[in-house]
Amino acid sequence: MQDKQEIFEAVGAQYRKLVRRRMVLLTVLFVSVLAAFCVDIAVGPSMLNVGDVISIILSPAQADAGSRVIVWDIRLPYSVMAILVGAALSLAGAEMQTILNNPLASPFTLGVSAAASFGAALSIILNIGIPGVPDEWMIAGNAFLFAFGSVLLLQTLSRLRGARVESIVLFGIAMVFTFNALTGIVQYIASAEALQQMIFWSMGSLVRSDWNKIQLLCIVLIVIVPFSLASSWKMTALRLGEDSARSYGVNVKRLRFTSLLRVSILSATAVAFVGTIGFIGLVGPHIARLLTGEDHRYFLPASILSGALVMSLASIVSKALVSGVVMPVGIVTALIGVPVFVVLILSKRSR
Amino acid sequence: MKTTTLHINSITAGYRNKVVVHNVTLPPLQAGTVTALIGPNAAGKSTFLRALAGLVKATGEVKLNGDGLLNVSVQERAGKLSFMPQTVPGNVSLSVMESVVSALKASPIDQVDVKRKDIHGKAMNALMRVGIIDLAFEQLDQLSGGQRQLASLARSIVRQPSVLLLDEPTSALDLQHQIQVMKLAKAYALSGNIVMVVLHDLNLALRFADHLAVMEKGNVVAFGKPEEALTPEIIERIYHVKARIEPCSKGRLHVIVDE
Numbered sequence: 001m002q003d004k005q006e007i008f009e010a011v012g013a014q015y016r017k018l019v020r021r022r023m024v025l026l027t028v029l030f031v032s033v034l035a036a037f038c039v040d041i042a043v044g045p046s047m048l049n050v051g052d053v054i055s056i057i058l059s060p061a062q063a064d065a066g067s068r069v070i071v072w073d074i075r076l077p078y079s080v081m082a083i084l085v086g087a088a089l090s091l092a093g094a095e096m097q098t099i100l101n102n103p104l105a106s107p108f109t110l111g112v113s114a115a116a117s118f119g120a121a122l123s124i125i126l127n128i129g130i131p132g133v134p135d136e137w138m139i140a141g142n143a144f145l146f147a148f149g150s151v152l153l154l155q156t157l158s159r160l161r162g163a164r165v166e167s168i169v170l171f172g173i174a175m176v177f178t179f180n181a182l183t184g185i186v187q188y189i190a191s192a193e194a195l196q197q198m199i200f201w202s203m204g205s206l207v208r209s210d211w212n213k214i215q216l217l218c219i220v221l222i223v224i225v226p227f228s229l230a231s232s233w234k235m236t237a238l239r240l241g242e243d244s245a246r247s248y249g250v251n252v253k254r255l256r257f258t259s260l261l262r263v264s265i266l267s268a269t270a271v272a273f274v275g276t277i278g279f280i281g282l283v284g285p286h287i288a289r290l291l292t293g294e295d296h297r298y299f300l301p302a303s304i305l306s307g308a309l310v311m312s313l314a315s316i317v318s319k320a321l322v323s324g325v326v327m328p329v330g331i332v333t334a335l336i337g338v339p340v341f342v343v344l345i346l347s348k349r350s351r
Numbered sequence: 352m353k354t355t356t357l358h359i360n361s362i363t364a365g366y367r368n369k370v371v372v373h374n375v376t377l378p379p380l381q382a383g384t385v386t387a388l389i390g391p392n393a394a395g396k397s398t399f400l401r402a403l404a405g406l407v408k409a410t411g412e413v414k415l416n417g418d419g420l421l422n423v424s425v426q427e428r429a430g431k432l433s434f435m436p437q438t439v440p441g442n443v444s445l446s447v448m449e450s451v452v453s454a455l456k457a458s459p460i461d462q463v464d465v466k467r468k469d470i471h472g473k474a475m476n477a478l479m480r481v482g483i484i485d486l487a488f489e490q491l492d493q494l495s496g497g498q499r500q501l502a503s504l505a506r507s508i509v510r511q512p513s514v515l516l517l518d519e520p521t522s523a524l525d526l527q528h529q530i531q532v533m534k535l536a537k538a539y540a541l542s543g544n545i546v547m548v549v550l551h552d553l554n555l556a557l558r559f560a561d562h563l564a565v566m567e568k569g570n571v572v573a574f575g576k577p578e579e580a581l582t583p584e585i586i587e588r589i590y591h592v593k594a595r596i597e598p599c600s601k602g603r604l605h606v607i608v609d610e
Contacts, residue, residue, distance in 0.1 A: 004479065007475075007479070007484055008472065008475050011448065011475050011478075011484060011487050011488075012471050012475070014487070014488055015448055015452075015471060015487075015488075018446070018449075018488070101440070103442075233453055233456040233457050234457055234458075236445070236449075236450075236453040236457075237453050237454060237456075237457035239440070239443050239445065240439060240440065240443065240445075240450055240453070240454070240503075240506065241436055241438075241439050241440050243401075243404075243406055243434060243436040244434075244435075244436060244439065244454070244503070244506065244507075245457065246404075246405070246406060246425055246429075246434075247404065247406075247429060247432075247433050247434040247435075247507070248429055248433075248453075248454045248455075248457035248458060248506070248510065249425055249426040249428075249429030249430070249457055249458025249459075249460075249510075250425065250457050250458060251424070251425045251426070252425075289444050293444045293445055293446070293449070293490075294443060294444040294445050295445060295449050295453065
């Protein structure tokens with residue numbers, strides 16, 4: 001009996017140590033995001049160094065008008081948006097990977113972003129508006145409708161008997177092509193003005209960030225994240241297999257539905273504001289998984305933070321790669337993401 | 352002391368337009384017993400077990416001490432009954448301990464205070480019972496198939512269900528692990544619970560089960576003590592194989608196949 005007591009204390013202590021280590025990792029991630037953010041706001045075509053930027057942020061009144069506009073209306077929205085979009089897409093990717101039981105799932109790879117993009121394009125060309133509702137909300141709303149539709153399709157397919165991991169990815173690719181073609185049709189018949197607005201979606205970019213959009217995305221995250229975290233135990237249980245999860249008392253159907261609803265809202269708002277930025281939803285969760293494992297109490301926050309970090313770094317690169325030019329950030333994330341995607345496919349084979 | 356009894360009455364179950372289990376009724380099952388479901392492939396054993404677990408749509412009656420188990424919420428059922436699937440995913444980045452804790456925390460268990468220390472204690476107890484406490488911090492994706500199955504068993508008993516359903520728990524295991532899993536199932540029954548297990552290995556069934564339910568084409572064709580339910584006639588009828596059932600030098604019954 002004494003023995004058992006001792007073993008229990010040792011195992012209990014080790015478990016607490018594990019939990020502490022995860023908290024430390026989350027803290028490190030958080031600090032890294034802050035650091036990347038600071039570098040991000042200091043990088044840009046105009047000649048402002050970190051010290052200048054920080055003093056302008058802290059006391060805008062004392063700065064000259066030009067610098068103030070650059071920092072407050074260009075640099076800050078760009079960098080804040082990078083972090084929010086990274087967080088949203090990465091959380092969406094993490095939830096998708098768990099719910100669809102598919103390590104290759106993400107809003108971009110499975111066509112949810114493409115669907116949202118098509119929804120946004122439709123909304124722009126049809127120019128339907130409800131009086132009193134800002135255009136941005138209409139576009140985001142329509143993007144959501146299409147994103148949710150595509151997610152429901154994915155879910156139906158993944159529940160069919162015999163649907164394997166690879167076949168879902170192939171179906172996702174089919175959706176990417178389909179929605180890109182549809183968006184192409186819309187672009188073809190669009191007016192020059194609408195077309196310009198649409199091109200922006202096909203090439204994800206942060207340059208149109210403004211405080212209104214940031215506000216909206218903030219609200220979305222503040223509403224969604226608590227629901228995600230609240231279901232983290234159920235999600236962890238789902239990783240152990242659907243039958244097992246149900247046997248532990250998880251209503252899997254409801255969990256799937258609510259999670260995919262969150263995924264759609266997150267990817268749709270991100271896409272509506274910055275266009276299709278690929279691979280963040282794939283890379284973020286995989287970094288998180290390597291760091292914290294799949295206890296979703298840590299995995300989900302870690303995904304949010306690593307998504308924000310990768311996106312912030314991509315934002316830095318997008319401004320620093322060619323001096324004086326701000327490249328669309330989607331190009332940078334694709335350059336980072338494609339190799340990761342390939343490595344994931346290869347590592348699955350060898351298993 | 353109140354004894355736990357499981358009543359199973361006229362269970363019919365299946366998928367979409369195919370009925371797989373036809374109106375199966377078993378005599379009341381008592382705490383402390385292991386009931387093995389045996390029969391050829393496609394006899395409906397797994398479907399029957401899954402129906403009892405609420406994983407397949409079914410009509411009929413499953414009652415634990417008079418309380419219905421079929422038409423209750425997933426969460427309520429999980430407090431009384433646990434189902435261990437045949438296979439568990441292998442690519443999970445969780446330690447064994449974390450996975451057992453998550454099985455506990457996935458939904459609230461009634462009548463148990465969910466203090467943190469309690470949760471950890473329960474998880475460790477389950478690992479101890481299954482004999483894998485030394486694997487507590489091993490990653491699931493790095494365990495052998497047998498160890499993974501034991502971890503799954505630990506998760507299945509951690510909520511202390513009165514009814515434990517095991518779907519071919521030994522099918523992928525070596526001899527040592529087969530015996531280990533069956534001994535654990537027997538021990539779990541003897542601590543006051545009801546265990547039902549789908550088995551293909553008739554010798555394991557003869558040795559560890561208190562009752563056999565022999566299934567064929569969605570019906571139970573024989574039920575009773577192992578030596579009563581499993582006869583050469585039954586084996587020939589359902590498996591189309593000639594066999595004898597004879598005691599070995601230690602007096603245990605074995606199936607000896609003659610062709």
